[in-house]
Amino acid sequence: MVIQISKFNSVLNGRPAAKEAALRIQQIVNGSAEKEDVVLDFSGVEVLTPSYADELLKALKDKYGSEKVKIVNTAPSVSETIHAISNT
Amino acid sequence: MDITFYNIYEKSSEIFNGHTINLKKCGWCDPWTMGLVCLKAIEYKDSPDKKLILPDDQDVVAYLKRMHLDWFLEELTYHEFLKLLAEKAIVERENLNIHEIMHCQFRDDFGARLSSRIRMMFRNFGMNADDESRATALVGELGNNVFDHNEGAWPTNVRGAIILGQHNPKKKQIEVVVADPGIGFRGSLKVLDPSLTSDIEAIKLGLSGVTGRVDERRGNGLRVIQDWTINKFDGIVKIHSGSGLVVVDKDGQKPQTVFPVIGTLASFVVRYK
Numbered sequence: 001m002v003i004q005i006s007k008f009n010s011v012l013n014g015r016p017a018a019k020e021a022a023l024r025i026q027q028i029v030n031g032s033a034e035k036e037d038v039v040l041d042f043s044g045v046e047v048l049t050p051s052y053a054d055e056l057l058k059a060l061k062d063k064y065g066s067e068k069v070k071i072v073n074t075a076p077s078v079s080e081t082i083h084a085i086s087n088t
Numbered sequence: 089m090d091i092t093f094y095n096i097y098e099k100s101s102e103i104f105n106g107h108t109i110n111l112k113k114c115g116w117c118d119p120w121t122m123g124l125v126c127l128k129a130i131e132y133k134d135s136p137d138k139k140l141i142l143p144d145d146q147d148v149v150a151y152l153k154r155m156h157l158d159w160f161l162e163e164l165t166y167h168e169f170l171k172l173l174a175e176k177a178i179v180e181r182e183n184l185n186i187h188e189i190m191h192c193q194f195r196d197d198f199g200a201r202l203s204s205r206i207r208m209m210f211r212n213f214g215m216n217a218d219d220e221s222r223a224t225a226l227v228g229e230l231g232n233n234v235f236d237h238n239e240g241a242w243p244t245n246v247r248g249a250i251i252l253g254q255h256n257p258k259k260k261q262i263e264v265v266v267a268d269p270g271i272g273f274r275g276s277l278k279v280l281d282p283s284l285t286s287d288i289e290a291i292k293l294g295l296s297g298v299t300g301r302v303d304e305r306r307g308n309g310l311r312v313i314q315d316w317t318i319n320k321f322d323g324i325v326k327i328h329s330g331s332g333l334v335v336v337d338k339d340g341q342k343p344q345t346v347f348p349v350i351g352t353l354a355s356f357v358v359r360y361k
Binding site: 016048049075076080 | 228232235309
C-alpha cells in the first residue's frame with residue numbers, strides 16, 4: 001500500500017504531529033501490511049525535521065517491521081534527514 | 089561600538105547592569121545580541137526598577153524597528169521606554185535581510201510560522217530550494233526542543249520560542265537564533281542526572297544526544313543540527329544556557345563560562361558561496 005505522505009503536510013515537523021500521522025497511517029493500512037509493503041511516498045514533502053522522521057518511522061517499523069516499511073521519492077534534504085536518523 | 093557575539097561577553101556589564109538594558113552606545117548589533125536582549129528583558133520584566141535605554145545611533149534604532157523589537161517589548165510591559173522606536177518610521181521591505189522577531193508562544197504558532205514565514209525568510213535571504221528545506225528543518229528542530237523540554241515547566245509567566253533571523257550579504261552568512269525563557273539544558277537534564285551542576289556539562293551532554301526526556305527514544309535533533317550546520321553549511325552552532333556557552337564548529341567544541349541567562353539561546357550560522 002502506498003501512503004502519500006504529503007497529504008499530511010509539505011512541512012513535517014515535531015513529534016506530536018508525527019505520532020498522529022503514524023496512528024492515521026495504521027488506520028489506512030488496516031491489515032494490508034500482512035500482504036504488501038507499506039510504501040511511504042515522500043513526493044511533495046519539502047521539509048522533514050529529524051524529530052518528525054524519527055517518531056514516524058520508529059512507530060511504523062515497530063508496528064510492521066523494518067523490512068515492510070519502504071521509503072520512496074524523497075527530495076535531497078528529506079533523504080538526508082532520514083539518513084541522519086537511521087544512523088543513530 | 090559594535091555589540092555582537094564576539095564582544096558581548098566582555099562588555100556584558102555595560103549592557104546588562106542591575107535591571108537596566110543599556111544599548112545607548114550601540115553602533116551595530118547582531119541577532120545573537122538581540123536574542124540576549126530578549127531574554128534579559130524577560131528576566132527583568134517584573135522588576136520595578138527595570139529600564140531600557142535605546143541607542144543614540146538612528147541607524148541602529150531603524151534596525152531595531154525593522155526587527156519589531158517594540159512589539160516584542162510591549163508584550164513585556166516596556167512601553168514607557170519605547171517612544172523612540174514607536175516614533176521611528178521605516179519602509180519594511182527596504183531591508184529583507186533582517187527578519188522581525190517571531191514570538192511563538194505555543195507549538196501550533198511555531199508550526200504555522202515554520203511552514204510559512206520562516207521558509208519565506210530563507211527564500212528572501214536568497215537560499216536555493218534544497219538549502220531552504222535544510223535550514224527550515226534546522227529551525228524546526230530547535231523550536232521543537234523549546235516545547236518538548238519546557239512544557240509544564242516554564243519558570244516565569246513568559247513562554248515560547250523567540251526566533252530572530254538575519255542575512256549578512258557581505259559576509260555571505262545567515263544567522264538564525266532561537267531563544268526561550270525555559271528551564272535550560274541543566275533544568276531539562278537534571279531529571280536524568282540530579283548531580284549535574286555545570287551548565288557547560290549539560291550543554292555538552294545535550295549536544296552528544298543525551299536527552300532529558302527519560303525513557304523515550306529521542307535525542308537525535310541536536311546531533312543533526314550540528315552535523316548539517318558544520319558539514320553542509322560550513323557553519324557554527326552556538327548555545328548559551330544558564331551560565332554555560334558552547335560554540336561548535338569544524339574545529340570542535342569551545343566551552344566558556346559566561347553571565348547567566350534565563351533559559352536558552354541557540355543559534356546556527358550558515359555560510360554560502
